[in-house]
Amino acid sequence: MRFAVELAADPPATAEELTVRCRAAGVEVPDREIDLDDVRSFLVEWLGVVDAPDDVTRADRLNELLAAASAYPRLTNHDGDGWHVHYRAPDLPLAGVLRALISVGTALHLTGRGMHRLGRCAVDECRRPFADVSRTGRQRYCSPACANKDAVRRHRARTR
Template structure:
C-alpha cells in the first residue's frame, strides 16, 4: 500500500470525477450521480439533487488541475482549497472504515467536502513526493487521468479499454513488421 486506505479511496474518487468529464460524459444526470455515490459512498449530507450534481460537475476542472499540478503548484492549490473552507477536523470511524480524519463538518455541501478531502489526500501525495502517480493516460487519443497505486509503478492507462486498445495496436505493429 502506497497511502492509507482513505487517501487511496479519495484519490480514486477524485480521478473518477475528473474522468467523468471526458467523452462520453459519465456524470451527466442524477442516475450517473447515483452510480458515483454507489462507487464512492460519501458520508454526511448528500442532497442527491440537480444543484449538488451541478456543483460536482463544476468542481471537476479544479480537481484536474490540483491532481496534475507539479509538487510546488500542488501545494499552492491545496493551500488555496484549505483556506476557502472553515476546517473542523475530527477523527471518525464509520461503516468498514477505521479511524480517519474528516476536515470539514459532515453537513457541509458535498462538493466542498470532496474538494477538502482531495486536498487532504494530496497532502499525503506531496509529503511522500508521489505526484508522478497521477498522470494523463498514455493513450494518444485520451485525456483522462491514470492513477497508479501499483507497487512497481506500472499503470499507464486510465482504463482497461485504453490499455487493451494500445496492446492490440502494438501487437498489430509487431505483426506488420514481422
C-alpha cells in the same frame, strides 16, 4: 483516489446520479439540495492538479484546493460505525464534502506515494485521468484495456 478519478473522468449528469455514485462509494450524502454545477466546477479544478506540469505547480494547485475545502482534523463517529478523522467542517453540502474528501485524499496519495502519482492515460485518444497505485510508480495508462490497446498498436507498428 479511485472515486475522484471516476468522477473527474465521467462527471455525473444529474444530482440523482451523483447521489447514487457517492452512496456506492460510501460517501455520506447530506440531506439537502445538491449543487451539481459546484461539484463539476471542482472536478475541473482538480484536473488542474492532475495536469500540473511539475511537482511545485501540482503542490500549489492542490494547496489552493485544500485551503478552500478543508478544516482542522476532527474525530467523528457520526454514523456509529467507528471513529474516524474528518478534514472538513460538519454540515457541509455535498459539494463541500467532495471538495474536502478529494483534496485531502489527493494530498495523502501524493505525499504517501509520490508527487508524480497522478496523470493522464498515454493513449492519445483516451487521456482519462488516473491515480497511480502501481508498485513501481510507473503507471502510464488508465486501465489494462488501454495498456493492451497501446501494446497492440506498438506491435503492429514494428511488424509492418
